[in-house]
Amino acid sequence: MTVKHHFKVRFGFIFSVLLIVTAASAGAKDDDGMMLLGNMSSAANKLDYSGEFVYVKDGKISSMKVAHIGATADSSSQQKLMALDGSMREIIQQDDIVACVLPDQGMGLRETRQAKALFKLDVADKLDSIALHYTVRHQGKTRVANRDCELVNVMPRDTYRYGYRLCADSENQLLLSSELLGQDGNVLESYQFVSVKFDKVEASEISSRTPPKTLNWMDDRAGNSNKETTSADEEIKWRITENPAGFELEHYINRMSPVIQVNVTHLVLGDGLAQVSVFISPLDASASQSETSLSMGSLNSFTRKINEFMITVVGEVPEETVMLIAEHTEAY
Amino acid sequence: MKNQTLSKLLDGDLSPDELERTLDRVLADPELQQSWHAQYTLRSVVQDDGIHTYCNIVENVATIIAEEPTLIAPDNLSPKRTDASVPVGNVVSILSKRSKVLALTAIAASFAAIVMVSYSPKKAINSTIANTAGTMSTSLAAEQELQAMIVQHGEFSGAAALNGLVAYAKVVNGSTVSDAR
Amino acid sequence: MSEAEVDLALVRRVQQGDKQAYNLLVGKYQQKILRLVSRFIRDSMECEDVTQDAFIKAYRALPNFRGDSAFYTWLYRIAVNTAKNYLVSAGRRPPAQDLDAQEASNSVAGASFVDLNTPESALMNSELITVIRKTIAELPDTLREAIVYREFDGLSYEEIAEVMDCPIGTVRSRIFRARETLEEAMSPYISGN
Numbered sequence: 001m002t003v004k005h006h007f008k009v010r011f012g013f014i015f016s017v018l019l020i021v022t023a024a025s026a027g028a029k030d031d032d033g034m035m036l037l038g039n040m041s042s043a044a045n046k047l048d049y050s051g052e053f054v055y056v057k058d059g060k061i062s063s064m065k066v067a068h069i070g071a072t073a074d075s076s077s078q079q080k081l082m083a084l085d086g087s088m089r090e091i092i093q094q095d096d097i098v099a100c101v102l103p104d105q106g107m108g109l110r111e112t113r114q115a116k117a118l119f120k121l122d123v124a125d126k127l128d129s130i131a132l133h134y135t136v137r138h139q140g141k142t143r144v145a146n147r148d149c150e151l152v153n154v155m156p157r158d159t160y161r162y163g164y165r166l167c168a169d170s171e172n173q174l175l176l177s178s179e180l181l182g183q184d185g186n187v188l189e190s191y192q193f194v195s196v197k198f199d200k201v202e203a204s205e206i207s208s209r210t211p212p213k214t215l216n217w218m219d220d221r222a223g224n225s226n227k228e229t230t231s232a233d234e235e236i237k238w239r240i241t242e243n244p245a246g247f248e249l250e251h252y253i254n255r256m257s258p259v260i261q262v263n264v265t266h267l268v269l270g271d272g273l274a275q276v277s278v279f280i281s282p283l284d285a286s287a288s289q290s291e292t293s294l295s296m297g298s299l300n301s302f303t304r305k306i307n308e309f310m311i312t313v314v315g316e317v318p319e320e321t322v323m324l325i326a327e328h329t330e331a332y
Numbered sequence: 333m334k335n336q337t338l339s340k341l342l343d344g345d346l347s348p349d350e351l352e353r354t355l356d357r358v359l360a361d362p363e364l365q366q367s368w369h370a371q372y373t374l375r376s377v378v379q380d381d382g383i384h385t386y387c388n389i390v391e392n393v394a395t396i397i398a399e400e401p402t403l404i405a406p407d408n409l410s411p412k413r414t415d416a417s418v419p420v421g422n423v424v425s426i427l428s429k430r431s432k433v434l435a436l437t438a439i440a441a442s443f444a445a446i447v448m449v450s451y452s453p454k455k456a457i458n459s460t461i462a463n464t465a466g467t468m469s470t471s472l473a474a475e476q477e478l479q480a481m482i483v484q485h486g487e488f489s490g491a492a493a494l495n496g497l498v499a500y501a502k503v504v505n506g507s508t509v510s511d512a513r
Numbered sequence: 514m515s516e517a518e519v520d521l522a523l524v525r526r527v528q529q530g531d532k533q534a535y536n537l538l539v540g541k542y543q544q545k546i547l548r549l550v551s552r553f554i555r556d557s558m559e560c561e562d563v564t565q566d567a568f569i570k571a572y573r574a575l576p577n578f579r580g581d582s583a584f585y586t587w588l589y590r591i592a593v594n595t596a597k598n599y600l601v602s603a604g605r606r607p608p609a610q611d612l613d614a615q616e617a618s619n620s621v622a623g624a625s626f627v628d629l630n631t632p633e634s635a636l637m638n639s640e641l642i643t644v645i646r647k648t649i650a651e652l653p654d655t656l657r658e659a660i661v662y663r664e665f666d667g668l669s670y671e672e673i674a675e676v677m678d679c680p681i682g683t684v685r686s687r688i689f690r691a692r693e694t695l696e697e698a699m700s701p702y703i704s705g706n
Contacts, residue, residue, distance in 0.1 A: 376544035
């Protein structure tokens with residue numbers, strides 16, 4: 001074996017080893033990414049935290065303050081959001097009561113609904129579905145709001161969904177920054193903490209600044225007219241015949257529209273991360289539109305008529321996805 | 333080409349209302365205008381009659397007419413749009429001015445779904461005021477219904493939870509609040 | 514809704530001060546007017562100049578457009594007059610036989626009297642044509658059929674749906690997707706659009 005040949009062999013061997021190592025580390029990063037994603041699910045609910053963050057959508061920037069008391073064995077989490085721009089607005093959640101306080105309008109609203117925690121990823125039982133439709137990569141460390149964070153990219157495998165760039169606190173996996181990415185990588189929507197601390201949050205920090213007695217209150221705690229049905233409860237009358245891969249039916253709801261006062265069927269489809277809603281309502285006799293598509297930053301909607309019904313599909317997914325789902329919604 | 337609405341415009345497959353809204357969108361969006369020009373070039377190539385040439389004089393003409401006086405046609409020559417230059421703005425403010433309907437029950441009480449940020453689909457929902465009261469109320473109801481759907485979607489939207497917030501607004505009217513009490 | 518109605522909507526906007534709306538009309542009809550002018554004028558650069566001139570004249574005359582005829586018919590007449598006037602002012606005789614204005618309401622048909630191709634424009638045009646034809650050929654069958662029926666045969670959505678035995682919504686979707694693909698392929702060859 002000549003020296004040249006020997007060198008080539010060694011180089012080739014090293015190169016292939018490097019390839020294997022690179023592939024292995026890429027795989028390891030993918031596993032890391034999925035693990036981090038899963039951890040993000042469980043993180044936020046039990047934490048006490050407070051801070052300020054900015055939210056950007058459609059070129060409009062809003063800043064907000066948040067305070068969160070973590071759930072314990074004896075109590076559920078409580079949280080408050082306060083707008084730092086524009087008219088004064090506060091949202092306060094305690095147990096299953098959510099109150100919206102609008103002191104500038106002199107009013108408040110109480111409703112009973114299941115409130116979702118902010119800044120957490122509700123995907124713990126959906127990781128398999130996510131892996132099918134997204135590539136999840138841990139991209140290393142970065143810093144947000146002066147906290148070390150783990151950067152995770154969640155990129156779609158097809159054009160039917162958007163991507164995400166997430167930064168979770170290295171210590172407690174709270175989502176400190178999140179970007180929703182369009183098909184050409186542009187940021188459609190994002191939020192990012194500017195400052196955050198994880199000290200104990202007192203109950204007074206969750207209370208409204210405005211004395212309740214000074215407000216006119218709307219109380220809708222009894223008025224939840226939604227009825228979620230399953231195939232066991234009620235015959236499902238609507239279905240999607242052709243679906244971009246992975247958008248499975250997650251919820252099937254019948255509700256009364258608060259605006260047009262008719263029964264509306266609401267299907268929720270999801271792929272583990274993205275959700276699409278399909279609303280089916282009786283056709284309004286005065287409705288003149290045939291098909292309408294609207295694009296609102298990250299949110300797209302598409303409306304079409306089918307027989308005596310109006311179908312509206314709404315979702316933080318590309319336009320072609322809402323169109324495809326709308327065109328393949330049918331009664332049976 | 334950004335969306336199918338332009339495709340429908342190219343084929344005249346729009347109602348009069350949709351036409352005006354679509355033209356508003358196209359005229360406000362340079363990308364859609366590019367698509368318009370490209371599609372008509374495509375059409376001329378597909379319909380090629382043996383004259384293998386094309387030109388692009390749009391920019392030249394635009395430059396020249398920019399220096400020309402702005403046309404304002406006499407009334408008797410063309411019908412006016414009732415609101416030719418409605419600024420496309422914040423849906424909340426528009427609906428607040430028009431709406432007397434309290435839409436509080438449209439709010440999903442998901443923490444992420446309640447008003448924090450004004451919702452402004454300014455590229456989407458055309459704020460052109462309709463010619464007749466009947467059309468206006470239909471358009472307004474359609475807008476509110478869509479808004480309610482977006483709120484209800486937000487109740488389940490993973491993106492909403494993921495990002496923490498859904499940018500839409502509820503419409504609040506003080507007099508209706510007291511009525512509701 | 515006919516093309517004439519779409520044009521009228523744009524013309525109304527121009528008449529009320531929206532110059533941007535006029536750019537859309539120029540984009541829509543520039544190729545047709547160029548071909549019309551080419552029947553009078555041999556030189557390609559002159560053709561382009563006269564086409565441009567026709568659009569400027571049309572813009573200035575728009576306050577007088579009453580909508581009695583379709584906008585394109587009205588524009589067609591302005592373009593014919595502009596081309597003829599150009600020839601006269603250049604000391605050349607316009608064609609003896611005037612072109613039938615009825616042609617304005619049809620797609621441009623028939624052979625050109627003149628050869629418009631300079632070497633540069635020939636190359637550019639042939640590349641664009643090649644790209645378009647290649648892209649069309651490479652489209653999935655359903656998309657190709659739909660776009661050809663629409664753009665070449667001028668079938669309506671309803672007619673295409675009948676021919677292809679599919680819902681109208683599917684026809685729309687296919688045409689849209691075909692256009693999207695074609696536009697992407699064309700974009701490197703269309704500058705300044």
